[in-house]
Each structure stands twice: as structure tokens, then as C-alpha cells.
Amino acid sequence: xEASLEEKGLQSPLKQCASDSxxxxxALLARLGKKPVLKRNFGFLSILGFSCTVLITWxxxxxxxxxxxxxxxxxxxxxxxxxxxxxxLSTFATLSELVSMAPTSGGQYHWVSMLAPSSxxxxxxxxxxxxxxxxxxxxxxxxxxxxxxxxxxxxxxTHPEYAAVMKNWHGTLLLWAVVLISYGINTAVGSLLxxxxxxxxxxxxxxxxxxxxxxxxxxxxxxxxxxxxxWLNAGxxxxxxxxxxxxxxxxxxxxxxxxxAIHMSEEIRNAAVVVPRSLMTxxxxxxxxxxxxxxxxxxxxxxxxEAIAENPQYPxxxxxxxxxxxxAGAAVMSSIVVIMSxxxxxxxTGAIHTRHDDDILTNTTGENLTWxxxxxxxxxxxxxxxxSGLLGALGKGHVGExxxxxxxxxxxxxxxxxxxxxxxxxxxxxxxxxxAPPVSxxxxxxxxxxxxxxxGNEALGAEIRAVLKNAQKFRIxxxxxxxxxxxxxxxxxxESFIAHVPNVEPNSSFTKDLGVDLAPQGHIxxxxxxxxxxxxxxxxxxxxxxLLKSVPTATMMGSLVAAGLxxxxxxxxxxx
Numbered sequence: 001x002e003a004s005l006e007e008k009g010l011q012s013p014l015k016q017c018a019s020d021s022x023x024x025x026x027a028l029l030a031r032l033g034k035k036p037v038l039k040r041n042f043g044f045l046s047i048l049g050f051s052c053t054v055l056i057t058w059x060x061x062x063x064x065x066x067x068x069x070x071x072x073x074x075x076x077x078x079x080x081x082x083x084x085x086x087x088x089l090s091t092f093a094t095l096s097e098l099v100s101m102a103p104t105s106g107g108q109y110h111w112v113s114m115l116a117p118s119s120x121x122x123x124x125x126x127x128x129x130x131x132x133x134x135x136x137x138x139x140x141x142x143x144x145x146x147x148x149x150x151x152x153x154x155x156x157x158t159h160p161e162y163a164a165v166m167k168n169w170h171g172t173l174l175l176w177a178v179v180l181i182s183y184g185i186n187t188a189v190g191s192l193l194x195x196x197x198x199x200x201x202x203x204x205x206x207x208x209x210x211x212x213x214x215x216x217x218x219x220x221x222x223x224x225x226x227x228x229x230x231w232l233n234a235g236x237x238x239x240x241x242x243x244x245x246x247x248x249x250x251x252x253x254x255x256x257x258x259x260x261a262i263h264m265s266e267e268i269r270n271a272a273v274v275v276p277r278s279l280m281t282x283x284x285x286x287x288x289x290x291x292x293x294x295x296x297x298x299x300x301x302x303x304x305x306e307a308i309a310e311n312p313q314y315p316x317x318x319x320x321x322x323x324x325x326x327x328a329g330a331a332v333m334s335s336i337v338v339i340m341s342x343x344x345x346x347x348x349t350g351a352i353h354t355r356h357d358d359d360i361l362t363n364t365t366g367e368n369l370t371w372x373x374x375x376x377x378x379x380x381x382x383x384x385x386x387x388s389g390l391l392g393a394l395g396k397g398h399v400g401e402x403x404x405x406x407x408x409x410x411x412x413x414x415x416x417x418x419x420x421x422x423x424x425x426x427x428x429x430x431x432x433x434x435x436a437p438p439v440s441x442x443x444x445x446x447x448x449x450x451x452x453x454x455x456g457n458e459a460l461g462a463e464i465r466a467v468l469k470n471a472q473k474f475r476i477x478x479x480x481x482x483x484x485x486x487x488x489x490x491x492x493x494x495e496s497f498i499a500h501v502p503n504v505e506p507n508s509s510f511t512k513d514l515g516v517d518l519a520p521q522g523h524i525x526x527x528x529x530x531x532x533x534x535x536x537x538x539x540x541x542x543x544x545x546x547l548l549k550s551v552p553t554a555t556m557m558g559s560l561v562a563a564g565l566x567x568x569x570x571x572x573x574x575x576x
Contacts, residue, residue, distance in 0.1 A: 530564025
């Protein structure tokens, strides 16, 4: 927060916090070391629409029609499409596996940072991130350019006399109009983007039939040889294979943006499941529609030289007019392609534009009040103890650095059952004989041997040793720990996991702004039975106000806070 609550006067318009239904997704994101800040507005259908309408493969195959037709011919277009489709499916099968494990908006650069060797992960992650953002920005520019120049082509289709005055800068102005409108949709009405994309998905599919049915039913058709066995090399390349390789780039363009759902992961509910399914489903749908449109257009191509002469940039519009014998009909069919191209540009802009709420308070009524009931949702984050040379990021699970985080060893941790050895950090909350021994016994259910690290505190080690009798199961390590398992004398203990209860700190500054006292462990000092704080009228419940972080505890505290609020409000009414 930039200003205190007193400076704001508790009168600023307040924004709604993230939905409680996204808590599971946010917990998964927190395990990856990221703070959830985005609203999760997208479900499977809306993000599938988002993926399909960014890909727009059947529309994209028409916009890049001329490139493949000149270099490869009808057969090169068709077979090149199949090669690109199969290759894209293979690539995205791997990406789907990665996003199911780590659904973050960073996508590729985050995965590279996770999986690369520790010596080069920062550099490779940085490089991958810049390559990704540069590619997406280039895709916005190219998508806006295609949309703007297609509008020019549409004008040329309906008003052939426009050819005499058509200028390139007209297309540039239309490009900027498309960019600005797309940006406006993502900022001014960003919360409606999910509904917008769901609607566009239906237009994407229905528009396909609106275009392909006239081509199949009305248009005169060529022979199968014209489609499946006609190769061209209009670029005069040295070989037909080289010409085919040049022309295949148009088909590649038709599949660009397929990973857009990945970069929206932090705005999707149940992202670890929904994103992989939407990626593969979107590719299958778009590939099928694109292949069908490609065949129908090639059968209806007619005299391609005349089509190019009528519309040099987008001959598919002339093909439509010759196929249906109507300028109005061709204009409607072409308009669908233009609209879908615009929606794709809007979607791409949304994939790289971050929308988030400021870390401020939320009034439950949404009104601009001087004072009233407030619901403060800030949360807490772990503050790990600093051992000598200890791994600085517990719980992120680096290869070769064994560190696994579990919410509670009583409820979780059975993924590590049968481990040979595990460790426990006897510090902070566990730095005493009240909690270190029982947690060590819980660890021992999962591992044959438990090494208890005291970070050189021999007195604490002796006290714990007196409580834990079995020296074979529980080993006290008073030597200072190095990189988590390397001891000062060079001994290497390979632990399957480390048990540790870190101190915490608030995620936001409202506790400081309100003057709320914190406990030594970092959580809000809320007093039973109603969990009120030292500030009159301020209550706290859940993980931010207790060491026992579990759903039943949070539910119980919330119920008692509600009772305390009711008593406080009734007391206010009991005035003379």
C-alpha cells in the first residue's frame, strides 16, 4: 500500500479480492514460489474458446494462402499443413505435461529455470523469457497488420475502384486501430474477456460452416489431381523441396499462438487440469477445421491468376466471390475471417497483458464508506530460518537439492513413505523439546532414520536427545548444516525431505497500518475466545492468526469471530 489507512481516510474505492474458490490453485502457485495476484475468471470452455480463437487455424490458413500456393502449389499447401499439424501436436503434448506440473503464466521461461542445471538456470530462464515476450509482441504486430490489411482487402472486394487510391499507410492506420481497440477490451472490460472468448468460440465454429458449406455446395470444383498432385515453384528455387520448405511457413503462421492458454494459467480455475486439456483439444479442433477448409478452398480455387489480379494480398476473397457468384455473399464470408483475426489479436494482447488487483483492503459492501464492517484478506508467507549456507529456497524442489514442502505431516507427506532418511530443522517453532520430538516421530513414520539438525546448538540437541530415546531412529546433528545436507566435516546426509516449521510474516501491510500486534512467530496475535486483536473492532481468523494451520481450525476461528462481531454490534446498539 502506498499510503496508510489514515492517509486514505478509509474512503478510497476498494477492489474485490480473488475468489475463495481459487484457493487450491493459489496454493499450487505458492508452492512454485509465486504470489497469486490475478482473478481466475476462466473455466474450460472459456479458455478453450480463447485458445481456438487465438489459433484461428482455418482462418489463418486462408490469410497465408498465397505464400504456400506460390511455393509448393496446392499439394505443397495440403501436405505442409499435415506436417505442421503433427509437429505442433507432438510439441504441445510435452508442453501439456509441463503445464500440468507447473501451471504458471511464465510458462516456458519458468520451466527452463526449474529444469536447467543450477549453474545456468538464471541465464537460460532470462533468455527464454525474452524470446517468448518478443515473439508474442511480434505476433500482436503481425496479427494487427493482417487484420488491418484484410479490412483493406474487404474494401477492395466491395469497391474495386479503391485499387486506384489504395496506399500502404492506410493499412498501417488500420493496424494501430486494431491494436488500440484490442488493448481497450483487455483493460476497460478485462473482466468480461472470458465471456467474450466463449462467444467467439461459437462464432469460430459456426463461421467455419458458414464459409465451407457454400464452397462445397455452390462452387464449381476442380479435379482430385489438381488438389493432391499439383506442385508449383513460382519462386524459382533450386529444387521443389526447397520451394516446399519456403511455402510451409504460411502453415506455421496458422498455428502460431497455440500456447496462449499457458500464459493465462494464473487466471484459470483448476489450471493444472484445464490448461493441458484446452491446449490439446484446441489443436485438434483447429487442425481439423483448418484441414477441411484447406481442401474445400483448393477444390474451389478456379483461375488463381484472376483471383490474384483482383486481390493481390488476399486472393481467397476473390475465390469466395467466384465460388458463390455474389459480391455480398463473399463479403459476408470474408468478414467472418476478419472478425476472427481481430479476436485473435485481442486474445494475444490479453495473454501478455497482466491484469491484477492492488494489494489493498476490500469493503464487503463495495460502498464508499467512512467506516463499517471490513473484511481484510492478506494472508501470510513463510519466513525460513537462515542456517549457515542453508538452501535459500526451501520447498521449491531443485534437482540435487532435496527439499519438499508439506502443509502438515499429520495429513500429508505420504508421497515420501518408505524413505531411507529424512531431516528435521530444530529451529523457530521446532526449536524446543515441546514440538521437535512429536514432529520427529511423525517424520519417522515416513522415513527409517530422522536426522535432527540443531545448527550447532548442543544444549538443545542434548534436551531433544533426552526425550527421543531411540538413537537408531533419531540422530542429533549439532554440526552446522551446509547446503541442506552437507555437514561442516564433509559428511553428506542424503535426505528424502526436511521437516521444518518456519516463522511467518503478513503478505500485506494492513497489520502495520492498523497497528495490529504480531506474535513472535509472525502471525497476528488474536485472543480467544473471539480472536479479537489489540485494536478495537479488528478480528483475525485462519492461517494468519494461528500456528495450527488447518481447515478445521480456520473454520472454528471464523465461526467464533462471527460470534464476537455479533456481540460487538449488539453492544453498540445498547446505548442510552
